[in-house]
Amino acid sequence: MKLAVDTNTSTAMAFKLMFSVALLLSLWSTAECDFLVEGVLRLECRDRYFVIAVDLAATGEVPRFEAVDGTGTYAITEHYAAKCGYTISILSLLGLVELRASYFSCHTERGAGFSFRFNLITTYKGVDAYYALNKTCSSPLPWSPREVTCEVNYMEVSVRSELPCQSGLSDVWSILGPPYSPSTEDWQVTFQNPDEQLPPMNLSQARQQGYIFDLVHDRIVFRTPYGQLDSYHTEVTGIPVEVVRATLFSRKSWVVVMVDLIAACSKDEGSYDSGYMIWDTPEALYPSLGKTQISFGLNGNLMDQAAAAQKGFIMGRSNSTVQIGIPYNAEGGYRKSFVSDGLFEFYIFNLDLKQTSVDERHEETVVWFHRTLVTPLLSSPLFIEDQTDVEDGTFSINLGKVPRDVELTSVQLNGQEFAVPFNDSIAYTLTEVRHSNKSHSYTLKVPLRDPIVIQEFSKENAAMLHKLDINYTLIVTPGDEPYYHTISATALMAAPPPSFDVVCTESGIDFKLAYRSFDYLWDFMIGSDRLTPALAANHGYTMSNDSQSLLLSVPLFTHGYKYTDIGLKGFLGTFTILVRDRETADILTSTTKTCLFNTTEFIMCSTNGWMTVAVEMPAHSHLVNSLCVPKEADGTRVLFSFPLHSCGSTVKLAKETVTYQNKIYLDTSENAVEGMTVRCMYPLASLYRLFSLHKFESDEEGVGNIIPFVETTKAVPATVTPAVAPQITRTPSLPLPPFYPTVRYIKVYRVQNQPGQISKGPKGNLQVKKLRYA
Numbered sequence: 208m209k210l211a212v213d214t215n216t217s218t219a220m221a222f223k224l225m226f227s228v229a230l231l232l233s234l235w236s237t238a239e240c241d242f243l244v245e246g247v248l249r250l251e252c253r254d255r256y257f258v259i260a261v262d263l264a265a266t267g268e269v270p271r272f273e274a275v276d277g278t279g280t281y282a283i284t285e286h287y288a289a290k291c292g293y294t295i296s297i298l299s300l301l302g303l304v305e306l307r308a309s310y311f312s313c314h315t316e317r318g319a320g321f322s323f324r325f326n327l328i329t330t331y332k333g334v335d336a337y338y339a340l341n342k343t344c345s346s347p348l349p350w351s352p353r354e355v356t357c358e359v360n361y362m363e364v365s366v367r368s369e370l371p372c373q374s375g376l377s378d379v380w381s382i383l384g385p386p387y388s389p390s391t392e393d394w395q396v397t398f399q400n401p402d403e404q405l406p407p408m409n410l411s412q413a414r415q416q417g418y419i420f421d422l423v424h425d426r427i428v429f430r431t432p433y434g435q436l437d438s439y440h441t442e443v444t445g446i447p448v449e450v451v452r453a454t455l456f457s458r459k460s461w462v463v464v465m466v467d468l469i470a471a472c473s474k475d476e477g478s479y480d481s482g483y484m485i486w487d488t489p490e491a492l493y494p495s496l497g498k499t500q501i502s503f504g505l506n507g508n509l510m511d512q513a514a515a516a517q518k519g520f521i522m523g524r525s526n527s528t529v530q531i532g533i534p535y536n537a538e539g540g541y542r543k544s545f546v547s548d549g550l551f552e553f554y555i556f557n558l559d560l561k562q563t564s565v566d567e568r569h570e571e572t573v574v575w576f577h578r579t580l581v582t583p584l585l586s587s588p589l590f591i592e593d594q595t596d597v598e599d600g601t602f603s604i605n606l607g608k609v610p611r612d613v614e615l616t617s618v619q620l621n622g623q624e625f626a627v628p629f630n631d632s633i634a635y636t637l638t639e640v641r642h643s644n645k646s647h648s649y650t651l652k653v654p655l656r657d658p659i660v661i662q663e664f665s666k667e668n669a670a671m672l673h674k675l676d677i678n679y680t681l682i683v684t685p686g687d688e689p690y691y692h693t694i695s696a697t698a699l700m701a702a703p704p705p706s707f708d709v710v711c712t713e714s715g716i717d718f719k720l721a722y723r724s725f726d727y728l729w730d731f732m733i734g735s736d737r738l739t740p741a742l743a744a745n746h747g748y749t750m751s752n753d754s755q756s757l758l759l760s761v762p763l764f765t766h767g768y769k770y771t772d773i774g775l776k777g778f779l780g781t782f783t784i785l786v787r788d789r790e791t792a793d794i795l796t797s798t799t800k801t802c803l804f805n806t807t808e809f810i811m812c813s814t815n816g817w818m819t820v821a822v823e824m825p826a827h828s829h830l831v832n833s834l835c836v837p838k839e840a841d842g843t844r845v846l847f848s849f850p851l852h853s854c855g856s857t858v859k860l861a862k863e864t865v866t867y868q869n870k871i872y873l874d875t876s877e878n879a880v881e882g883m884t885v886r887c888m889y890p891l892a893s894l895y896r897l898f899s900l901h902k903f904e905s906d907e908e909g910v911g912n913i914i915p916f917v918e919t920t921k922a923v924p925a926t927v928t929p930a931v932a933p934q935i936t937r938t939p940s941l942p943l944p945p946f947y948p949t950v951r952y953i954k955v956y957r958v959q960n961q962p963g964q965i966s967k968g969p970k971g972n973l974q975v976k977k978l979r980y981a
């Protein structure tokens with residue numbers, strides 16, 4: 208029952224596989240129902256044989272067959288099949304079992320036609336089920352004088368038994384009786400090989416040795432399995448051929464009748480060359496006048512040469528050899544993937560070929576070949592295309608040329624396994640496309656910045672290398688042998704700029720950056736100045752910078768702050784660090800932090816000429832110009848906000864500075880006045896616009912002071928007090944803190960967000976006018 212092909216290891220392997228696949232199929236099947244339904248079973252009469260095809264998936268285990276005739280039932284074993292003209296092919300790739308029975312097979316009943324009866328036996332859970340099948344095939348294609356069948360497992364020759372008319376002995380067979388019957392004792396057979404003529408034996412002896420002789424209608428039939436003792440192997444035009452020469456003879460008194468029965472079959476197993484399965488047979492297997500006629504095809508569909516050529520088959524003749532080339536992907540061939548230290552494929556073809564020759568006496572010989580040809584294992588490379596587009600921010604990897612019987616079952620991404628199809632809850636996608644050529648492909652998409660992607664800095668590219676190792680698990684179906692296909696995908700992306708950890712403290716903002724290996728790529732900027740130890744020292748920042756981290760503490764009212772929402776409840780202070788590419792000087796990102804500060808007393812001298820001051824004083828306080836009252840008061844504190852040169856301010860020009868001063872008065876008694884002197888001092892150099900354009904616009908914030916004073920007599924306006932006030936003792940009746948430092952806070956503030964105080968118009972113009980008319 209095994210197909211008789213076995214010499215090279217890959218084919219042997221392929222067949223082992225076929226049988227294991229057959230077993231596997233049987234394990235799958237759970238069908239208990241009657242499988243003899245339409246499509247599951249086919250009975251067909253062909254030119255020279257009858258065929259039963261059974262769908263394996265429906266029967267479970269590979270079924271067995273018995274031949275049935277009037278004398279009983281005969282199990283068709285491998286040995287019995289070869290002797291009696293049966294062939295069982297297990298086409299596991301198709302999930303098909305095929306029984307071919309020669310019209311001359313042992314248990315064919317001949318009447319008007321050829322009647323076949325078989326039992327098909329399936330086993331389910333250890334219990335056999337029998338199905339009786341029968342079919343009668345009538346009037347096959349007319350027979351040629353000599354016909355030879357080179358089956359997969361036997362050779363069969365039949366010759367027309369009429370003797371030539373001129374011999375006058377045309378009725379000799381009726382005299383002698385058929386060669387295989389109880390009355391044929393006197394028929395003898397002798398075999399010849401090139402070296403010797405073997406001694407004759409009678410037909411029952413021959414039968415015991417596996418040969419069968421028979422008379423069917425008007426034809427003498429001789430059949431032999433391959434590899435019998437009396438057969439021999441030879442080469443015809445370089446092609447291996449197995450030959451059996453039998454001479455059947457009978458002597459009745461003075462009449463001797465002899466019939467030569469020669470079975471000769473090409474034993475070429477085929478070879479694979481450049482996409483074609485090649486099979487050879489000698490032109491002159493039997494005597495031929497000129498060329499033989501060839502028709503061939505797969506699975507019993509014979510075509511003439513032109514039709515075959517149109518389907519891509521090749522037929523060539525050279526050196527008295529007929530050569531057939533079957534394209535590897537020919538329709539009717541079977542393809543199977545195979546995993547063995549790589550992904551392979553092989554193809555199986557059931558080649559049928561009819562070769563007709565005519566000898567010098569114009570007698571026709573037809574040879575019918577059935578050959579199962581198997582290609583060696585061919586590598587079946589998958590196709591990987593990295594379609595990643597960094598702009599899309601996604602790895603996109605296409606795995607293509609996946610054969611139709613190979614499925615992707617899981618994917619490992621950097622060692623982490625994901626079953627296919629992917630769970631909807633994950634961020635990756637896998638799209639399958641089935642192509643018309645029956646291969647399919649899978650496209651995997653994984654975001655480049657997904658945590659599963661390994662990112663490492665590449666010094667040589669000064670960029671981040673994103674790495675994704677993909678290990679595909681593919682399974683050949685049916686089966687469970689996995690094939691792993693791995694690729695390493697990489698993509699370069701610009702290194703991500705850093706961002707600081709920031710916290711608000713009571714007196715400022717702390718920035719912290721834990722260095723990554725590539726953070727040398729950036730400069731940090733405060734406004735337009737690069738942050739350096741010198742700059743930090745200059746502006747009163749506290750900075751520490753080691754290989755691990757950068758710490759920067761920015762005290763309130765130092766350079767770089769912006770203030771908004773200023774009120775008695777506090778104000779918002781905002782500080783920004785810019786990140787600049789050291790190479791290109793492009794600003795890439797920034798870290799901005801806004802904190803709420805609830806400092807009780809402060810003074811801010813803005814670049815556009817406003818003084819804003821909060822001090823602890825009762826609500827009924829006022830400035831030098833007593834019409835200027837607090838903007839806000841809460842009982843213990845007041846907030847004034849006014850243009851520098853209004854409300855009775857005095858201006859003092861020194862060598863390098865301009866100082867604006869006002870006073871906050873609190874009337875305490877008839878002749879004593881207490882209060883605060885408030886001052887904003889600007890470097891002259893930063894106020895050049897004041898003198899050229901009459902526009903107050905300082906390059907820098909002014910420096911503010913709040914200095915308490917006590918005057919014994921009212922004097923309005925007060926004169927400018929010294930920059931450093933004397934320590935004073937306060938009267939206990941005042942709800943003021945016992946001690947005021949001479950210098951309080953130093954502020955900045957740019958126009959922003961002071962509703963109601965500064966017009967939204969071109970800042971400064973308004974102030975210029977006030978300056979002029981103050």
Ligand SMILES: *[C@@H]1O[C@H](CO)[C@@H](O)[C@H](O)[C@H]1NC(C)=O
Pocket residue numbers: 324339340341342
């Ligand atoms: C042949 O099979 C048919 C059913 O297909 C059945 O009716 C018939 O009896 C069978 N004949 C024999 C001789 O078994």
Ligand SMILES: *[C@@H]1O[C@H](CO)[C@@H](O)[C@H](O)[C@H]1NC(C)=O
Pocket residue numbers: 392409410411412
């Ligand atoms: C065939 O030959 C064997 C051995 O020579 C003999 O025993 C046997 O009887 C013969 N059979 C017939 C049917 O002649």
Ligand SMILES: *[C@@H]1O[C@H](CO)[C@@H](O)[C@H](O)[C@H]1NC(C)=O
Pocket residue numbers: 525526
């Ligand atoms: C034909 O056979 C001869 C001798 O066997 C050989 O030298 C020659 O190469 C063959 N030609 C072809 C086309 O195979």
Ligand SMILES: *[C@@H]1O[C@H](CO)[C@@H](O)[C@H](O)[C@H]1NC(C)=O
Pocket residue numbers: 607608642643644645646
């Ligand atoms: C099948 O078709 C697809 C799409 O046209 C192609 O990419 C692929 O290479 C083909 N596969 C084979 C095995 O030719």
Ligand SMILES: *[C@@H]1O[C@H](CO)[C@@H](O)[C@H](O)[C@H]1NC(C)=O
Pocket residue numbers: 630631632
């Ligand atoms: C998909 O993921 C969710 C959440 O992780 C889980 O509950 C669910 O069982 C998963 N589904 C499958 C088919 O694995």
Ligand SMILES: *[C@@H]1O[C@H](CO)[C@@H](O)[C@H](O)[C@H]1NC(C)=O
Pocket residue numbers: 619678691693
């Ligand atoms: C792919 O995954 C399989 C199964 O986990 C493993 O045996 C194999 O070593 C992996 N291949 C590579 C190259 O990592």
Ligand SMILES: *[C@@H]1O[C@H](CO)[C@@H](O)[C@H](O)[C@H]1NC(C)=O
Pocket residue numbers: 731738739740752753757
């Ligand atoms: C911190 O130190 C590194 C290494 O000495 C130096 O390259 C970098 O400029 C320093 N950063 C700052 C902000 O000073």
Ligand SMILES: *[C@@H]1O[C@H](CO)[C@@H](O)[C@H](O)[C@H]1NC(C)=O
Pocket residue numbers: 805806807
């Ligand atoms: C300022 O706010 C902090 C916390 O928000 C609070 O603990 C503190 O008492 C406040 N100080 C003043 C003077 O309101």
